[in-house]
Amino acid sequence: MRFVDEVPERGQYDVLVAGGGVAGAAAAVAAARAGKKVLLLEKAQKLGGLATLGLINLFVSMCNGRGKQIIFGMAEEFLRLSIAHGYGEVPKDFVNGRIPEEKLASYAAAGQLPPRYLTRFSPEIFALELTALCAKWGVDLRFDALLTRVKMDEEAGQRTVRGVVVEEKSGPAYYGAKMFVDATGDGDLLLRAGVPTAVRGNFHTYMGLSLTLESCARAAKTGNIGAATGYFAAGEATLYGEKHPAGLPLYDGTSADEVNRYLLQNQLEMLEKLKQTDRLARDVVTLPGMPQFRTTRRIEGDYVLQESDAYRHFDDSVAAICDFDRRDYLFEVPRRTLVRGGWANLVTAGRSAAGEGYAWDVLRVIPPAILTGQAAGLLCCKALDEGRPVHQTDIRALQRELERQNVLLHFDDADVPRGSRDLHEHND
Numbered sequence: 001m002r003f004v005d006e007v008p009e010r011g012q013y014d015v016l017v018a019g020g021g022v023a024g025a026a027a028a029v030a031a032a033r034a035g036k037k038v039l040l041l042e043k044a045q046k047l048g049g050l051a052t053l054g055l056i057n058l059f060v061s062m063c064n065g066r067g068k069q070i071i072f073g074m075a076e077e078f079l080r081l082s083i084a085h086g087y088g089e090v091p092k093d094f095v096n097g098r099i100p101e102e103k104l105a106s107y108a109a110a111g112q113l114p115p116r117y118l119t120r121f122s123p124e125i126f127a128l129e130l131t132a133l134c135a136k137w138g139v140d141l142r143f144d145a146l147l148t149r150v151k152m153d154e155e156a157g158q159r160t161v162r163g164v165v166v167e168e169k170s171g172p173a174y175y176g177a178k179m180f181v182d183a184t185g186d187g188d189l190l191l192r193a194g195v196p197t198a199v200r201g202n203f204h205t206y207m208g209l210s211l212t213l214e215s216c217a218r219a220a221k222t223g224n225i226g227a228a229t230g231y232f233a234a235g236e237a238t239l240y241g242e243k244h245p246a247g248l249p250l251y252d253g254t255s256a257d258e259v260n261r262y263l264l265q266n267q268l269e270m271l272e273k274l275k276q277t278d279r280l281a282r283d284v285v286t287l288p289g290m291p292q293f294r295t296t297r298r299i300e301g302d303y304v305l306q307e308s309d310a311y312r313h314f315d316d317s318v319a320a321i322c323d324f325d326r327r328d329y330l331f332e333v334p335r336r337t338l339v340r341g342g343w344a345n346l347v348t349a350g351r352s353a354a355g356e357g358y359a360w361d362v363l364r365v366i367p368p369a370i371l372t373g374q375a376a377g378l379l380c381c382k383a384l385d386e387g388r389p390v391h392q393t394d395i396r397a398l399q400r401e402l403e404r405q406n407v408l409l410h411f412d413d414a415d416v417p418r419g420s421r422d423l424h425e426h427n428d
């Protein structure tokens, strides 16, 4: 193995983003829009990560469940992008981020809850759109580029990442940068940079996109191709672990052996299940191109978001987000969940942001992952412009820029259900 210093250098950047999932794409585009020279490294052959390669083609709800949109910014932009030239739509009731009062009243009168602001989308078309967006903003895209090693400097207790080694078709290549975003979802860069991290096991979930004669007939009848595809599952475990086979150990998504145990078990199981069905009545059109692990490795950030932080305001919030499952639940995401003091130029985003237990789940899904990506990209720009470590940048300046980009930083206290936030009257 060659030492980092012997690997040929292929470029120097202002901001290097590792991992081209939704979080990485958002970080890269946000930084490029701010005028920085940006490199986006992606080990696969298309952008989008779990949302495209992983076939998780649903923007979960971006509203509070009472007709008010909470998540905006680049999450709204990406949602629109995902359905601009592909199937999927958001409920028509929403006008400028809200369901009008009269409409809400009509749902209430009918004893119904209003629809939530979410949509399915075509994973392949969304991947193409993300590529086009990055190209439009001048992001240097490097597909088929696996980050393997990191070059670090340490001075007076402050660690600085100088560059990364990437395995490409032509061999190892070194890319240097001033700022780094780890959006690999697995904390690959964090780990190699020595940042403290935490890991969590995964349930048995593996779904391919499928067609059936029935779903095709439904699509033809409704004139909506989106109705044609569904899921054919091997592992069917839910987010809460329901349907996880008794006795099957959780998968540790951070080890090669475990990734292979997961893939082998699920692929054999899927074939067995397919054998039980009519071979002419269905097909699996795509297998997931990456393991469908919800949580693997995340930063032990300067703050770790907790479920009990629902309805808590944070002075350093970079986004207000909502719970995708429970109506009314609102959170704010402190900048501290994306950084670790002592690492001057390294930020994380997406599913490796710091959340504990269910708060990790609320934080990692597609819309919040995009918002933490946007915040991480802009935070790198601010750190560069101000010449300060990422955790010591002027938070107000970052927040002003996020607000200018249509990110809601703080939820409205009027939307907190009565009696549910007696604990959190102060900021911290």
Ligand SMILES: Cc1cc2nc3c(=O)[nH]c(=O)nc-3n(C[C@H](O)[C@H](O)[C@H](O)COP(=O)(O)OP(=O)(O)OC[C@H]3O[C@@H](n4cnc5c(N)ncnc54)[C@H](O)[C@@H]3O)c2cc1C
Binding pocket: 018, 019, 020, 021, 022, 023, 024, 041, 042, 043, 044, 047, 048, 049, 050, 051, 056, 058, 059, 060, 145, 146, 147, 148, 183, 184, 185, 186, 188, 205, 290, 291, 292, 293, 294, 349, 350, 351, 352, 364, 365, 366, 367, 369
């Ligand atoms: C089973 C399941 C169901 C889900 N359901 C939903 C849902 O319905 N709605 C929803 O909103 N969310 C859902 N989620 C969560 C959501 O899909 C993800 O949390 C979100 O897409 C994460 O985005 P990300 O950009 O942070 O990470 P990822 O999507 O994991 O992207 C990371 C990217 O980095 C690349 N990468 C990794 N390591 C390296 C490396 N060393 N070098 C270079 N590149 C690297 C990967 O190839 C990938 O493209 C679900 C997740 C799972 C697993």
